[in-house]
Amino acid sequence: LLDEPLSALDKKLREEMQLEFRRIQQELGVTTINVTHDQREALVMSDQIVVMSEGRIQQSDSPEAVYRAPSNRFVANFIGLTAMFKGAVETSDDGGILVRVGDTALKARAQGALGNGTAVDCALRAEQVRILGDAPNGDAGSFENVVTGEVRQRIFEGDRMVYEISVPALADAVLFAFDHDPLHHAEHRPRSQVRLGWNARDFFAFPSDQS
Known part of the structure; x- marks a missing residue:
């Protein structure tokens, strides 16, 4: 022991x-x-x-x-640096669920049986969030969920930059994103606008009444 x-x-x-x-x-x-x-x-x-x-x-x-x-x-x-925020199941099927968070519908991975209208807690880890390029379409096509947010703060940790980003369309939920190559990527300063992308398989939804 x-x-x-x-x-x-x-x-x-x-x-x-x-x-x-x-x-x-x-x-x-x-x-x-x-x-x-x-x-x-x-x-x-x-x-x-x-x-x-x-x-x-x-x-x-x-x-x-x-x-x-x-x-x-x-x-x-x-486990990990995780953003947690509230939502509700809009639709569900064998392929996954659609969760309404604020003004936005997001594709998610259900942890357990979740019927339409179920209140859920959503979890998204920082390493699964990508800061997309500045081009109109950028690499957004690679991701099932894309939102725009404002950088609240950035923290340099040597081997990576950690961004804290507020997303108005998600009822001002705060997401985190890592940049593991900050010396070669664009630097996003506080109050700048960035687009974020992630996939449904990395976006967990749990029943809000789960113990």
Whole structure:
């Protein structure tokens, strides 16, 4: 049992030790339980992740499944930098759902059975949002959902730029977007207008009354 063994280390050393712990554990073949509040640490070091809240298991699955197919809004919001906002199901079929958020209908991926009119909590991770080019059509055709927003702030993290963007058409919901190549891409300053695109498979919708 490891109870947050790396929490006192600085970021660089902590990330190096995550890989070293993983290597040693695999070499020894010893079952290990690692308790951590660091989502990256859990994803890097684990074969199986158990996400808990208030003493209850929210999801127990592989790191890939927990990240790519969260079982509820708590897990979706807990793992990664995620924008959460309210909506309602407009239409639903076997191919997915259409969610009304503010003045806009968006294609989404339903997590569970969702009938027309169901109130939902929507989850969208920053790495799934793309800032589109300035051309009239740009690369918008590559995405099922496209909206326009205003940059509220940008944060330079060295290897990436993080944008916080308000979208009036989504009832002023705030989305996040990463630019992993800020030295070669256009820089978007606060109060500038940008277009954002993402696909339905990356846009989760959960029942709002889900525990």
